[in-house]
Amino acid sequence: MAGIYLHIPFCRQACYYCDFHFSTNLKTRQALLQAMQREAGLLQHYLPAGEPIETVYFGGGTPSLLDAGELGALLEQLQRLFPIAEGAEISLEANPDDLTAHKLDQLRQLGINRLSIGIQTFQEDVLKGLNRAHTAKEALQCVPLARAAGFNNLSIDLMYALPGQDEAAWQQDLAQALALKPEHISAYGLTIEPQTAFGKWTERGQMHPPGEEVGEQHYRMLVAALGRGGYQHYEVSNFCLPGYHSRHNTAYWQQKPYLGLGPGAHSYNLKSRHYTIRNNGLYIKKLEAGQLPHEREELSRQDHINEYLMTGLRTSWGVDLDYLNQQWQHPLLREHSAYIAEMLQQGQARISNNHLILTEEGRLLADEITARLFLV
Numbered sequence: 001m002a003g004i005y006l007h008i009p010f011c012r013q014a015c016y017y018c019d020f021h022f023s024t025n026l027k028t029r030q031a032l033l034q035a036m037q038r039e040a041g042l043l044q045h046y047l048p049a050g051e052p053i054e055t056v057y058f059g060g061g062t063p064s065l066l067d068a069g070e071l072g073a074l075l076e077q078l079q080r081l082f083p084i085a086e087g088a089e090i091s092l093e094a095n096p097d098d099l100t101a102h103k104l105d106q107l108r109q110l111g112i113n114r115l116s117i118g119i120q121t122f123q124e125d126v127l128k129g130l131n132r133a134h135t136a137k138e139a140l141q142c143v144p145l146a147r148a149a150g151f152n153n154l155s156i157d158l159m160y161a162l163p164g165q166d167e168a169a170w171q172q173d174l175a176q177a178l179a180l181k182p183e184h185i186s187a188y189g190l191t192i193e194p195q196t197a198f199g200k201w202t203e204r205g206q207m208h209p210p211g212e213e214v215g216e217q218h219y220r221m222l223v224a225a226l227g228r229g230g231y232q233h234y235e236v237s238n239f240c241l242p243g244y245h246s247r248h249n250t251a252y253w254q255q256k257p258y259l260g261l262g263p264g265a266h267s268y269n270l271k272s273r274h275y276t277i278r279n280n281g282l283y284i285k286k287l288e289a290g291q292l293p294h295e296r297e298e299l300s301r302q303d304h305i306n307e308y309l310m311t312g313l314r315t316s317w318g319v320d321l322d323y324l325n326q327q328w329q330h331p332l333l334r335e336h337s338a339y340i341a342e343m344l345q346q347g348q349a350r351i352s353n354n355h356l357i358l359t360e361e362g363r364l365l366a367d368e369i370t371a372r373l374f375l376v
């Protein structure tokens, strides 16, 4: 199986914490979408031959600010060029303020069958403090509106350890999210990135973001609340009702090939990775000249092993020790016997069916554990 990711690099306004690639200048929108179609044509044979496309994911940026005609044109181009499988998961990231009843009907008609909605929080003052474009009312209304339009596979994004979000506010967010019963919930602790407004204010001492202990406490509340709500914690930041894991993201974590289109996207074809430039103007210019705006990186054995460890240890199925041995001749248990024995003894990990799997306690330390197990 393989997937296609489309990066739509436009947003209405810049959230103060965001370091994804996007522009609030929408003037180049038409030219950029045409360039994406051109890029798809040039990369028609990038993925391993014969791989059906099981997932298509519109991410960004804010793909929901595109109109139905623009999204439909991109989908038609993909259908012309690639073997999209019957029943493919076709996801679109959406912001609540874009999701009117009419827009939701159009998205359904286009064949989009999963929405990932960027709610972040239901608290009006916290939303304002992040410079999100939507209101708390829109955050509450969008899920029932999507249900009414026929969507039966919804994910919502939440954020925690935010400025102005105390434990009571986070508990309310969790209760509200559970009351909406989405099939999937992604939740991310705030990280302060240097190039963002929050990063600059923090550096100048004008902002004091919540400390690590707040993040850890909010994470524990998240895991407990969603566990009680019947959600499976299948990746550090991702929870789902049974059967509703994100097929697209799971394929990334399981090292399946994917093609990324649009500025800021990347691609993986089992051997190498392509990074597409994070600049809308240059991206358009290059593609108008018939050139691919990519940097290519050949992946070494060490890269493959470390990426597999980094992604696999964050998931509930862990890393397959046989796969590491057979595919990469890397006997992880033997190489790190003392450290793994210590993790098992401290309840940070378990071994099941020859997979090394982190426990909830271990997942709190996932980055540190992964760094210790990396091949250097």
Ligand code: SF4
Binding pocket: 010, 011, 012, 013, 014, 015, 018, 019, 020, 022, 060, 061, 062, 095, 118
């Ligand atoms: S809407 Fe999403 S991509 Fe755009 S600025 Fe906000 S967080 Fe970033």
